[in-house]
Amino acid sequence: MTGSSGGITVVRGAKVFDGLSFLPGSPDVVLEGGVITAVGPDVGANAETRAGDTSAQVEVIDATGHTLTPGFVDAHVHMLMENAGDLSAILDPFSLQFYRSVHYMRRTLDVGITTVRDAGGADLGLKTAQETGVVAGPRLRISVNLIGQTGGHSDHLLPSGVQVPLFAACPGRPDGVGDGPDELRTLTRRMFRAGADQIKICTTGGVLSPGDDPRHSQLTLEEIRAVVQEAAAHESYVMAHAQGTAGIRNAILGGVRSIEHGIYLDDETIQLMLDHDVFLVPTLVAPLAVLATAATRSMNERVVAKAKGVVEIHRAAVARAIEAGVRIAFGTDTGVGPHGKNLDELALLADAGMSLEAALAAATSVSADLVAPDAGVGRIAEGHRADLVLLDRRLERTADLAGIDQAVVGVFQGGTRVR
Numbered sequence: 398m399t400g401s402s403g404g405i406t407v408v409r410g411a412k413v414f415d416g417l418s419f420l421p422g423s424p425d426v427v428l429e430g431g432v433i434t435a436v437g438p439d440v441g442a443n444a445e446t447r448a449g450d451t452s453a454q455v456e457v458i459d460a461t462g463h464t465l466t467p468g469f470v471d472a473h474v475h476m477l478m479e480n481a482g483d484l485s486a487i488l489d490p491f492s493l494q495f496y497r498s499v500h501y502m503r504r505t506l507d508v509g510i511t512t513v514r515d516a517g518g519a520d521l522g523l524k525t526a527q528e529t530g531v532v533a534g535p536r537l538r539i540s541v542n543l544i545g546q547t548g549g550h551s552d553h554l555l556p557s558g559v560q561v562p563l564f565a566a567c568p569g570r571p572d573g574v575g576d577g578p579d580e581l582r583t584l585t586r587r588m589f590r591a592g593a594d595q596i597k598i599c600t601t602g603g604v605l606s607p608g609d610d611p612r613h614s615q616l617t618l619e620e621i622r623a624v625v626q627e628a629a630a631h632e633s634y635v636m637a638h639a640q641g642t643a644g645i646r647n648a649i650l651g652g653v654r655s656i657e658h659g660i661y662l663d664d665e666t667i668q669l670m671l672d673h674d675v676f677l678v679p680t681l682v683a684p685l686a687v688l689a690t691a692a693t694r695s696m697n698e699r700v701v702a703k704a705k706g707v708v709e710i711h712r713a714a715v716a717r718a719i720e721a722g723v724r725i726a727f728g729t730d731t732g733v734g735p736h737g738k739n740l741d742e743l744a745l746l747a748d749a750g751m752s753l754e755a756a757l758a759a760a761t762s763v764s765a766d767l768v769a770p771d772a773g774v775g776r777i778a779e780g781h782r783a784d785l786v787l788l789d790r791r792l793e794r795t796a797d798l799a800g801i802d803q804a805v806v807g808v809f810q811g812g813t814r815v816r
């Protein structure tokens with residue numbers, strides 16, 4: 398099956414999740430010119446009649462027994478790294494990351510992820526390559542490089558004097574380490590100059606940075622506000638790597654739009670997230686991926702110990718946030734783990750208390766509202782972009798989310814069948 402953006406495609410017989418909930422029955426979904434033009438019982442027959450009049454080509458896909466969802470949106474990936482924390486940052490030739498990313502992009506698209514927000518690393522070249530069809534992959538919203546303080550999560554100068562950066566600075570990816578509101582404002586402007594869609598800051602330590610502690614806060618409220626102000630001036634916003642409680646609080650009060658990870662969320666910070674309408678992007682798979690990498694490769698022992706220490710705390714915090722009604726967007730920190738395994742996060746979200754529909758909404762409409770509210774993605778509804786995923790089973794219960802990447806049998810992006 399080839400589906401093209403030129404003709405009309407009718408998907409018939411599927412159970413349809415529209416981004417918010419499952420639609421009753423098995424409505425037809427009609428794609429034309431890269432957008433969804435009709436959703437409902439028998440709208441496919443109308444499209445066929447109309448096509449008969451104009452001799453347009455119609456492709457009918459019988460999806461009986463299948464589930465159709467919007468293309469998934471991963472709100473936290475790193476397209477220019479894989480298995481972070483191993484020694485590849487030291488040993489690999491510099492440009493190898495760009496060639497490898499071609500495969501990471503493809504693997505991501507193949508599991509039905511049609512839009513991503515890169516949380517650091519991806520540059521304007523990769524984004525442009527995707528937009529112009531040079532590289533097949535999800536649409537990108539890029540952060541360029543992480544912004545943070547001296548000695549913080551994004552500063553990888555070790556006491557030995559060796560620099561082991563997650564994302565080495567290069568012309569298209571300026572360095573993001575600095576201190577004080579003025580310097581942070583400059584760094585923010587540099588990221589926008591390099592093509593950033595949004596700004597990524599680090600307001601706490603992290604698991605992957607060997608020299609800091611995820612519970613310690615980084616950046617002052619004044620520094621965070623300077624970045625948020627500058628982002629607002631660019632009609633953009635800030636996402637915050639925030640794991641410890643104090644750093645989460647500072648990030649919310651400073652005006653960020655999303656908290657990434659949120660490992661040590663407590664009742665007070667959960668309430669603050671609700672009050673300020675801030676999204677949580679849990680990335681529950683990330684510490685598990687660190688442990689999986691450590692089992693097969695040489696990794697810093699402190700990093701591995703930190704990953705082990707946070708798994709259960711993180712799950713409990715996310716469970717409380719779900720129960721409280723915080724807006725949870727689907728994000729995976731993929732790049733920490735292997736590309737193409739992003740959908741493992743869905744079962745973890747369900748395990749933390751989400752219903753089947755809530756987990757699917759997190760990965761479609763909610764993530765789209767966070768990452769690309771202007772892009773018309775994340776929904777199956779008239780006028781929305783024809784990004785769709787076809788799964789070879791009818792999803793009925795949360796248990797069906799386990800190994801769901803194996804169920805992906807079709808992917809449409811902008812009306813074109815890409816898998």
Ligand SMILES: [Zn+2]
Pocket residue numbers: 473474475516730
């Ligand atoms: Zn990340």
